[in-house]
Amino acid sequence: MDREERYFVGERLGEGASFSVHRGRDRKTGRSVVIKILKEEFASDEGFCSGLLDVAERALRIDHPSLVRVLGAGRGDQRPFVVCEWRPGSGLRQKLLVEGRIEPRQALTWAAQVARTLSALHAMGEVHGDVRPEHVVICGPEGAKLRDHLLSLPFLSHPVFREYWLQRSAPYVAPEVIQGQEPSSASDIYSLGALLYEMLTGSPPFTGESTGQVLIKHFREDPPSLRRTLPSAPPELDELIRRCLSKRPSARPSAKEVAERLTEILARLRSGSSNRLASTRRSFRPRGVVDSFLMSLLRACAWTMGVFLGVGIILGLLYLAWRLTTPKEVTVPYVIGLPLTEAEGLMRQHGLRLRWAGEEYSDRYPPGTVIRTDPPPGQRVKEGREVRAIISKGAELVEVPDVVGLPLESAKREIEAAGLSVGDVSRRYDPYASLGEVVDQWPRPGAKVAKGGEVSLVVSKGPRPKEGRYASEELEPKSAEVEVLVPAGLGKQRVRIEVEDADGVRTVFDEFCSPGERVKERVDGRGRMVIRVFINEELVEEREI
Known part of the structure; x- marks a missing residue:
């Protein structure tokens, strides 16, 4: 699927640990969508990218009203992307940051909805694999919906990215998954138990100063009692959460049972009502002297109670006036990564004022979005307070210098002086360049790239020795026309044409081309000439002239 042709990619909604998330529109249907583009640090691993697209294809076939549907997947600019339906709502993680914990009846309602969704997934033979607050969306009257089902599986099967995933999901991951087993319906229930505990108490059941400490606690420690933090919790709810957090997968209830x-x-x-103690009134009739004494005592008590009542009313009015004139405390919402206008609106909803406090370059956040706030998200402040925001100017771009023809060390100094670094350095024979001279570079001179990026170099090994492979061949000039049709459907692709002849190996064409474009190049050489065509560094044609 071609991202540029099928989807319009709009503003960035935020950035997660693995994907940058954009609002988009399906050009074919006109519907609003969410486009999740894999970050570059993951996109360089072809095996991982293929696994991600495979599970996205599986997710495409799953349709449930309480799941945020996956609508498509593919590659664009060499990076995999996943398209999901647009569901207006707020994330559970954001609600926990703002509110601290969820009102118990609401928490149980959302947890039951998540459990029913998991039950439907498990009945299909699938698992979610990564149940945590970041993957629960609260969609108004529709309630809690799960998103990103199956998308964690490629991370878990990758030897390096697995550790990265564990750092994100440490408070919710089941012990057997930590040991290397694949996620299962039972591990989903463990994660749901941790999620419900956090909604009710404001903190996951296992915490620590490091990821390692949290993971060890999943093995060694029993889950804390819910009633210790929430004494009013029903004992049967405490027991249900304990069963969900059992170390043994077989001891955990099914998702259907949890929902029920x-x-x-x-x-x-x-519907429950508390028992009320019946009160009894005893009547008495004072008589004689005793009657008189008791009546006096009652009048004195009534006068004293009136005085206390009057004082109480005055104090209550003073307290009410103090409360009305003293600003209440609110929590600074999480607006990092949001466009400035959206961040201002969210601050107003929480009774706060957002003020632009400066701009900084950022290669993580797009221009016009919030990099950080002061006070930071989650801090309690007085209502009406001003919150200062630093806004992104986008990545700082620098121009790639022209270092072709320079000695390698001089080229390195030029590149570093431009705010860039030297990437891969390869070497090849070149009949026209002296030993150690730069004969090619990527990106090309004059290109604008993010500050701190890499420039790859090709350095000459000097002319190829004549006693080698081509010594006995006639070195007559040759030429050939090369024509390449760029395949459709994969976005822009790198096309490189390489020639090997009596003078060595060299690249005569290296550019990114659009799908369907025809590349025509005249190739000249001497003696026996081999022409190779690469698309995205994969050899697609080789012929000898």
């Missing part, structure tokens, strides 16, 4: 038990507990909480 939560629904029952929720029904009792909504």
